[in-house]
Amino acid sequence: MLFSSLEFLFLFLPLCIAxxxxxxxxxxxxxxxxxxxIFYGFGEPLYLFLMxxxxxxxxxxxxxxxxxxxxxxxxxxxxxxxxIFNLSILGFFKYYDFLASCISRIEIFSFIKPIGxxxxxxxxxxTFQALSYVIDVYREEVRAAKDPIIPATYVALFPxxxxxxxxxxxxxxxxxxxxxxxxxxxxxxxxxxxxGLAKKVILANTAGEIWxxxxxxxxAASADIxxxxxxxxxYAFQIYFDFSGYSDMAxxxxxxxxxDFPENFNYPYISRSITEFWRRWHITLSSYFREYVYxxxxxxRRGRARTYLNLLIVWSLTGIWHGAGANFLLWGLxxxxxxxxxxxxxxxxxxRVPKIFRHIYSLFFILxxxxxxxxDGAEGSLSLYRAAECIGILLGFGKAxxxxxxxxxxxxxxxIPLAIMAFASLPFARExxxxxARSERFGxxxxxxxxxxxxxxxxxxxxxxxxxxYNPFLYFRF
Numbered sequence: 001m002l003f004s005s006l007e008f009l010f011l012f013l014p015l016c017i018a019x020x021x022x023x024x025x026x027x028x029x030x031x032x033x034x035x036x037x038i039f040y041g042f043g044e045p046l047y048l049f050l051m052x053x054x055x056x057x058x059x060x061x062x063x064x065x066x067x068x069x070x071x072x073x074x075x076x077x078x079x080x081x082x083x084i085f086n087l088s089i090l091g092f093f094k095y096y097d098f099l100a101s102c103i104s105r106i107e108i109f110s111f112i113k114p115i116g117x118x119x120x121x122x123x124x125x126x127t128f129q130a131l132s133y134v135i136d137v138y139r140e141e142v143r144a145a146k147d148p149i150i151p152a153t154y155v156a157l158f159p160x161x162x163x164x165x166x167x168x169x170x171x172x173x174x175x176x177x178x179x180x181x182x183x184x185x186x187x188x189x190x191x192x193x194x195x196g197l198a199k200k201v202i203l204a205n206t207a208g209e210i211w212x213x214x215x216x217x218x219x220a221a222s223a224d225i226x227x228x229x230x231x232x233x234x235y236a237f238q239i240y241f242d243f244s245g246y247s248d249m250a251x252x253x254x255x256x257x258x259x260d261f262p263e264n265f266n267y268p269y270i271s272r273s274i275t276e277f278w279r280r281w282h283i284t285l286s287s288y289f290r291e292y293v294y295x296x297x298x299x300x301r302r303g304r305a306r307t308y309l310n311l312l313i314v315w316s317l318t319g320i321w322h323g324a325g326a327n328f329l330l331w332g333l334x335x336x337x338x339x340x341x342x343x344x345x346x347x348x349x350x351x352r353v354p355k356i357f358r359h360i361y362s363l364f365f366i367l368x369x370x371x372x373x374x375x376d377g378a379e380g381s382l383s384l385y386r387a388a389e390c391i392g393i394l395l396g397f398g399k400a401x402x403x404x405x406x407x408x409x410x411x412x413x414x415x416i417p418l419a420i421m422a423f424a425s426l427p428f429a430r431e432x433x434x435x436x437a438r439s440e441r442f443g444x445x446x447x448x449x450x451x452x453x454x455x456x457x458x459x460x461x462x463x464x465x466x467x468x469x470y471n472p473f474l475y476f477r478f
Contacts, residue, residue, distance in 0.1 A: 006462070055130060066143060199242075
């Protein structure tokens with residue numbers, strides 16, 4: 001079930017909110033757990049049992065680690081087994097078919113065949129969260145919960161179940177045990193949800209249709225340079241507004257139910273370096289790999305060579321976390337190379353050039369990175385070979401014309417939506433609203449106007465959903 005679906009907006013969510021606030025405080029985690037299981041089971045009824053099984057196993061691992069803490073060696077062994085257990089399940093569903101199709105090409109292993117199992121929705125997100133629970137208990141940052149409903153609610157919590165933000169158990173344990181609710185928080189949450197819904201339905205879907213048209217019709221022999229850049233810019237807008245919109249909706253839902261989820265995006269396209277981009281894009285994933293992989297490996301404390309090795313491991317894992325495909329691994333290695341260059345000398349050089357050139361540098365390599373990311377060969381997308389051809393055209397190699405009549409028509413036709421997307425990816429509007437909301441003179445009026453604008457924004461999103469059959473969610477498969 002998508003947040004941007006009519007079933008969720010007009011059936012699931014109102015019913016969940018009504019039941020949640022109708023029951024006593026002590027039962028609200030149970031209500032959230034039941035509705036979260038219904039939410040997941042709506043689209044993945046069979047894999048619901050897989051999530052329940054892994055959540056139950058990690059609950060038991062947490063108790064066993066807590067009991068073993070006086071003996072660090074035994075506790076470490078339990079954590080190691082929990083890591084192997086969780087990553088084995090994740091690896092099987094996410095990578096078995098890819099590996100089997102590669103290995104089966106070797107004659108002596110031709111008996112190994114892909115089995116075609118669909119990927120459980122959100123398995124990468126809830127696996128990482130379940131692991132953080134066990135690891136945080138081992139680090140003695142939290143105590144293992146005796147009540148199974150608490151860790152189960154943490155893992156299954158529907159606002160962030162299928163697409164994050166990735167939340168550490170340590171950050172949410174207090175709210176799971178005791179949290180407050182208010183009309184002010186609920187109103188703020190509803191506003192945030194509607195903004196995220198608009199980003200997803202109005203902006204991401206519009207950009208996605210342009211990208212789909214480009215990707216499905218791409219032909220190196222007839223492509224033009226401007227058309228390639230238009231398609232790629234639209235994909236960059238689609239993936240940003242799609243994912244950040246979903247994160248906004250998750251944060252907003254969290255506020256309605258009394259949680260403060262971490263921010264996942266901070267206007268990444270204003271970055272002036274690739275290093276800054278990854279401090280602003282998918283913040284919770286970067287934080288997770290830093291806390292649970294990079295720092296335990298030694299971080300940057302063991303010399304330059306070890307630092308680069310640790311970065312190679314982290315970015316290889318970041319790539320393949322997104323999917324079993326050569327493009328995802330290549331994408332991770334691409335960013336590893338760029339970040340190493342910046343760490344070695346490039347950041348110092350960038351500090352000496354005007355800001356505008358730093359922005360251009362960052363956006364250029366970010367866009368090329370998205371082309372690699374998008375080249376997974378799935379239906380309606382580019383293959384790696386076609387992406388390589390497209391990169392050549394974007395850079396002006398070959399005999400591709402600068403712009404074709406059809407591209408010029410698309411640019412003119414979509415000029416206003418593209419301008420809105422560009423403005424919405426900048427922080428000016430948010431900063432202005434926050435400044436007015438904090439002022440003594442206009443604060444109350446600003447909040448009132450924001451609340452009043454929420455309803456027409458929701459109506460506009462619903463109108464888009466009713467009239468459009470195009471409503472994908474890119475990160476659903478991760």
